[in-house]
Amino acid sequence: MLLLTAVIFGLSVKGIAEPDIWWHMRNAAYLLQYHAFPGVDTYSFTAAGSPWLDHEWLSEIPFFLGFRAMGLQGILAVYFAVLVLIYAVVYYRSCRAGADCKDATLTTLMAIFLGVVSFGPRILLFGWLCMTGLLLVLDHFQRTEEGLWLLPPLFALWINLHGSWVFGVVVLVMIIASGLVEGQWGLVVARRWSPSELKKLLLALAASLTALFVNPFGYKLPLYPFDLLFRQPGNMRYIDEWQSVDFGTGKGKLALIVIFALLVAALFSRRRWKLDEVLLTGFALWAALSHVRFLFFAGLILVPILAPRLKLFPPYQREIDKPWLNAGIMAAVVGSLIFFFPSSPQLQQKVDEASPRAALEFMQRQHLNGRIFNQYGWGGYMEWNAPELRPFIDGRADIFVYNGTFEDYAKATLIQAPFEVLDKYRIDYVLLPPAQPLTYLLEHSPAWRPIYTDKVAVLLERTPATAAPLKAGSN
Numbered sequence: 465m466l467l468l469t470a471v472i473f474g475l476s477v478k479g480i481a482e483p484d485i486w487w488h489m490r491n492a493a494y495l496l497q498y499h500a501f502p503g504v505d506t507y508s509f510t511a512a513g514s515p516w517l518d519h520e521w522l523s524e525i526p527f528f529l530g531f532r533a534m535g536l537q538g539i540l541a542v543y544f545a546v547l548v549l550i551y552a553v554v555y556y557r558s559c560r561a562g563a564d565c566k567d568a569t570l571t572t573l574m575a576i577f578l579g580v581v582s583f584g585p586r587i588l589l590f591g592w593l594c595m596t597g598l599l600l601v602l603d604h605f606q607r608t609e610e611g612l613w614l615l616p617p618l619f620a621l622w623i624n625l626h627g628s629w630v631f632g633v634v635v636l637v638m639i640i641a642s643g644l645v646e647g648q649w650g651l652v653v654a655r656r657w658s659p660s661e662l663k664k665l666l667l668a669l670a671a672s673l674t675a676l677f678v679n680p681f682g683y684k685l686p687l688y689p690f691d692l693l694f695r696q697p698g699n700m701r702y703i704d705e706w707q708s709v710d711f712g713t714g715k716g717k718l719a720l721i722v723i724f725a726l727l728v729a730a731l732f733s734r735r736r737w738k739l740d741e742v743l744l745t746g747f748a749l750w751a752a753l754s755h756v757r758f759l760f761f762a763g764l765i766l767v768p769i770l771a772p773r774l775k776l777f778p779p780y781q782r783e784i785d786k787p788w789l790n791a792g793i794m795a796a797v798v799g800s801l802i803f804f805f806p807s808s809p810q811l812q813q814k815v816d817e818a819s820p821r822a823a824l825e826f827m828q829r830q831h832l833n834g835r836i837f838n839q840y841g842w843g844g845y846m847e848w849n850a851p852e853l854r855p856f857i858d859g860r861a862d863i864f865v866y867n868g869t870f871e872d873y874a875k876a877t878l879i880q881a882p883f884e885v886l887d888k889y890r891i892d893y894v895l896l897p898p899a900q901p902l903t904y905l906l907e908h909s910p911a912w913r914p915i916y917t918d919k920v921a922v923l924l925e926r927t928p929a930t931a932a933p934l935k936a937g938s939n
Contacts, residue, residue, distance in 0.1 A: 465555050466797040468572055469548050472583075473801055475576070476544045479584025480536060480811050481818035484859035485527060487844035488587060490851075491518050492528035501680060507847045509835060509854040510869040510889065516860070517681060519688045522624040523587040536811035539585050546589045551576055553596035554767050557603060562735075563771035564780050571771040574725075575763030577718050578752075581705065582760045591626030594618060595764055598632050602639055609661060612668040620675040627689040629676065631761060634747065636672065640665045642740035651730075654739035692862070702874050703861070705757040719752060719759060722766060729773035741769045820895055820921035824850045827893075827916075827923065834892025837885075839921075840873065842895065856889065877902050883911070886926075894924040 487507065494502050501518050505511040518524075530538030554575050558568035582588060597618055604611040615636070622629040643657035643665075657665065679685045710716045726745065730737070744765050752762035815821075820842055828850060836855060838846060843858025857864050857873050864870040876885040879901050886894070894912065896903045897920065906912040906924050916923040 465552055465569075466794045468551060468555065468569060468576065470797050470800065471573065471576060472547050472551060473544060473804075475580050475583045476540060476547060477806055477811075477814075479543075479586075480540055481815045482584035482586060483818070483841035484587075484844050485539065485585040486848035487858050487860065488520070488524040488585075489528045489531060490844075490848050491521065492524040495521060495525070496528070505863055507851075507854065508843065508856065508858060508864075510856055511863045511867055512854075514863045514867060516863050517684055517688060519681070519685055520587045520626055521680075522621075523590040523626055526590075527585055535808045536815065537805070537808055540806070540811060543583075543585045543589055546593055547583065550589070550593050550596050550764070553600060554764060557599060557768040558771035560603065561768050561772045563768075563774070564777055566777040566780070567774050568771050570776060571767045571774065574718075574722060575767040578715075578722065578763035579760035581715060581756055588626050588628060588757070588760075591622065591628030591631075592760055592764060594622040594625060595628065595632055595635070595761070598635060599764070599768075602636070605664075609664070612664050615668045616671040616675040619672040620678040623676045623679050623685055627692070628761075630689045631751070633669075633673070635744065635765075636665075636669055638743045638747065639740050640669065642738070642743055645739070651734070652737045652739060652742055702870070706755050709753045709756055709759070715756060715759060719762070722762070722770075723749065725770055725774070726766065729770055733773035733775075735773050745769060817920065819845045821845075821849070822918050823895060823916055823921040823923050824853065827853060832893065835890055836893045836895055837876065837889070837891045838895045839897060839900075840877075842921075856891070879905060882906075883909075892926055894922075896922055896924075898922050 490507070491502060494500075495518075501521060502516065505514045505516045526542050527539055530542040532538070534541065551572055555568055555572045558571060559565060563571070579592075582592075598615070601611050601614050601618070619629060619632065622632060640657075640662070642654060643662065645654050646656035647654055676686045677683065709719050711720055748758075748762040748765035751758040820839075824846065832853075836846075836853060838855045838857065840857055841859065843855035846853055846855045847858060857869055861870060864873070872885045872888065875881045877900065882902055882905060894902070894906055898917065903922050903924075907914055907922070911927055912924045913927055914922055915925045
């Protein structure tokens with residue numbers, strides 16, 4: 465597991481430039497300063513005053529506290545620790561399911577690579593940590609018929625951390641449903657719950673659903689995931705991680721490997737499949753192939769099911785183990801993590817490679833004041849580092865979907881109606897990466913001129929003679 469920890473560490477450092485962490489930390493700073501939740505948008509100019517729900521408020525606090533204590537190193541420490549806990553549970557569950565430790569290591573490594581799409585200061589990591597907690601409790605219950613009392617407090621915590629609690633409810637319902645029948649269908653077997661087991665499970669489900677209302681927003685928080693599903697189509701249409709898996713990409717090829725591994729395990733392993741394993745495998749594959757962001761979830765579910773069916777290494781033999789060599793390797797891994805833990809300047813350099821730091825500093829030095837059309841992922845960075853320069857859009861997405869700003873952003877960046885959108889919002893400055901179609905178009909338009917350029921960002925200013933006309937009744 466410590467060797468896997470070294471892999472997790474290397475992948476974690478690369479993810480430090482996650483763009484949404486900045487507006488999340490601003491939310492946490494507001495909460496800790498004023499002891500109140502932001503109820504309306506005060507960050508952007510396109511959604512200013514719009515009602516807004518900080519539905520992931522509890523996950524934002526650890527990142528902010530880590531940043532306040534250690535800067536970017538603190539942010540890295542928080543999500544690295546969460547990732548290690550998550551995959552330690554995956555490894556542990558694989559071993560408890562009967563996998564050899566070496567097979568469990570290899571399959572857990574597969575889960576890590578599946579989940580790399582979410583490696584970084586991502587709020588959803590706390591949701592997946594809760595998922596591993598749910599799976600541990602259910603495993604324990606199936607062995608001992610005890611421990612379900614932990615589920616209601618887990619869901620009360622989960623609802624305030626992240627909207628992935630919906631997946632937890634689905635997993636719990638599938639586990640319960642798998643024990644409503646008994647029989648054998650080829651290699652698939654099902655055992656019916658005893659009356660006392662079923663009663664405990666149903667009570668735990670009811671109490672967990674009730675616990676979802678233990679939150680500062682009442683019924684609005686449990687409804688939010690369904691709001692995302694039914695009221696935010698633009699969010700899923702344009703954001704990459706909500707797209708289906710493309711098997712031509714690295715992530716897609718890895719997902720294909722996992723699917724083939726499951727097929728091989730089903731064909732060549734005589735180990736029986738429990739009905740709940742079949743249901744969870746189908747659900748995890750459907751979710752992951754439908755939306756890239758759920759490849760992480762698939763790794764949590766599939767690997768402990770797959771690991772005991774793969775016999776890739778000779779069985780573990782305690783008598784030939786070398787404890788001192790193992791201890792030396794473990795100490796070397798721990799020492800390497802400490803020695804190679806990046807400094808704040810090193811992490812800042814990685815952030816600067818993906819963020820318009822120099823461009824914002826130029827705007828501040830020049831005291832530029834006007835409406836800014838910005839890259840979607842840069843809005844949060846602007847809100848944290850230059851709050852006086854209010855962005856057009858940021859990674860919250862929802863409020864911008866509600867008022868049509870998100871759709872207008874897509875029309876501009878996809879060159880469907882770029883000049884119409886910029887005129888509609890009376891944009892004075894455009895801040896975009898160099899290699900974007902809209903950037904190229906504006907650089908070659910007489911209505912715009914570049915006033916700052918570097919490897920990360922181009923800042924364009926509307927030429928005075930082509931200022932957007934002020935419509936009657938607008939302000």
